[in-house]
Amino acid sequence: MPDDPLDLFRRTPREAVPADVRVLLSVGNCQAESVRAVMPEALTTVRTPPVHELTAADAEQLHAWLERADFVVLQPIRDDYRGLPVGTRQLLASTRAGTGIAVLPVIRFAGLYPRHLIIRPPSDTSLTPPVVAYHDAAVLMEAAGSALPPLTARAVAVIAAASIGELREREGRHGTVVVSDLFASPTFGSMRTINHPGNPVWAAVGARTLDALGLAEGPSGTAAPRDPGRPLLDSVHAPREPAVIDAFDLDAEPTSDWTVDGCIVPAAEVRIAHLRWYAEHPDAVTAGLHRHAATLRELAAA
Structure with a gap:
């Protein structure tokens, strides 16, 4: 891993990765980074800044990477969020035809921390x-x-x-990958806070994301989630x-x-x-x- 985790993101896609490398972007809040962390090593993933930290220069760079990406994972983001063209609809407009797309909900579960x-x-x-x-x-x-x-x-x-x-x-409103059933019988390993899921949740979300992208392990799939080797969030x-x-x-x-x-x-x-x-x-x-x-x-x- 480079000293600067955003090193790859800040380079131009053409210079950063060969044309035959499969690239996946995961865009959203800190949860989007956790999804990226469990994506299989067979994919080159690009760490992007959390959407609430994006600058105008970052937004321009993000659109450049979206034009190159083979797979994109997004959370719902409203148009012109914080004055930048980084809404989900706006970001998808920069993807190529045939790009694999998966939308994930922002995960909040209050059952373990109801107050x-x-x-x-x-x-x-x-x-x-x-x-x-x-x-x-x-x-x-x-x-x-x-x-x-x-x-x-x-x-x-x-x-x-x-x-x-x-x-x-x-x-239902955003047409996302379904994750709500993961909290039917929660444990404290499921959520560290009301919006910080633990590794067991990310392993399941990662598998469902790969399935939504057509990459799930199986006869026609190529990948399974990986263990990130550290506790997430x-x-x-x-x-x-x-x-x-x-x-x-x-x-x-x-x-x-x-x-x-x-x-x-x-x-x-x-x-x-x-x-x-x-x-x-x-x-x-x-x-x-x-x-x-x-x-x-x-x-x-x-």
Whole structure:
């Protein structure tokens, strides 16, 4: 691997790879990079910047690679995302006729972490709270002057079912590879946070992606997913609550703290940092209460 993981991407396709080499691009957020990591070595994969980090120069380079790619894996991205022509439809317009295409949904599953939320403050949707980027519904309600009862297995089951339903809706709306069934009987190996799947999920998603591309191992296929040799999306692990363990009958011990880059971070430290952040960004509290009203109602009814 080159010292700069984007070295290949920043070179011109003509100079970077011979004409007879099969090239695969995986474009989207950090999940797209995890898909690339399990693609077989028989394919030359090009690491691209996460879509939210693309510059104008990166966008131009990405379109150049799309013109060369034999296979493209994409997540749904709206047109002119962050002012750049990197929407899914816009990117596909740069591919050649006959290019293999697979669209993957953005994977979020709240069943294992039912109190954790993603909130985008209207004043700046790129802002995230300090320490960990995930909002705890109990801390959000505290910032709003209220409180939540202890989490129950009933609330876990309701929120998990709703989360799978939302994932199925995204699959249907965007015509993606189906992954929602992977969370019917989840374990903590399935998800490290609400949007960071673990290696078992990526192995299954990789196999289904190859099948969608016509590359699945078999009489007419040529490839199977590979073991990336490292844990994927492993930098943050959320606490594991007893009610979740009970709801899914998991063989696991509860944890009360976060793990960030291998270090234990007490939940109390996260709470204090987030309450301070909410005081500085009250629009995040308002937005969170509105966006996650249904989830908050279920948690409050527990």
